[in-house]
Amino acid sequence: MNWLRGPLGSIRIVLLLIAGLGMLIGMHGWQIHERFQYIKTGFHSTQATVELLEFEQSSTATKGEMVRVFTPSIVYRYEVDGRELRGKRIDCENSDLYGKAAMQEFESRYSIDSRETCYYDPAEPTDVMLFKPKANRSAGYLHAAGFCVATAFFGIIMMQVLTGKSARVAPRRRAPPTWAPEDAGPNDPLARTRQIYRERLENRD
16 A cells, blocks of 8 residues: 555545545435336335325525425325325425415315325335336436546546556666776785675675
8 A cells, every 4th residue: 555655645545535435426326216217117006095285384595586385294095905004205306396386286186085196115015105206317417426526536546556656766776896907817915805795796786
């Protein structure tokens, strides 16, 4: 892990964390996408009877104007394999209604004792909702964005690692000393000493 050390080590650690976060975001988006696909293709339908319908009112600013927001609270009764069950969920996304007209339309459709179609998971009949989800583009965008972020930062990290390795300078080998011709003569009393010293220097490299 030497590539995490040095002056660029902290930057590489931050890039690695961002890449890991991008992978987590991408995986979460993929799980949401898989959930939506299973609801659309794997859920079964049955008839339900509305027992209770209420609205919680709030307000929010939209394009500089205050708009009333109605959050419906509903209870409906349905049967699966002879079992009488009750559900409260409308759909798997935000079910807020913006404006009084949208609230009145919802109230007229899901009035008390009205019969509507609900959708449930055959493996877990209590997992039920009134609306099947449409194409969930946000989950797909989340999945794609997460993996793009992870791929980009992993690429930057690899470039940093490879650049750091290529920038390392190989240690310079010490060249053995050059010996003058007169130093190697047989009449030189220190010729043997110089020969031994030279061999040691050459063997050290």
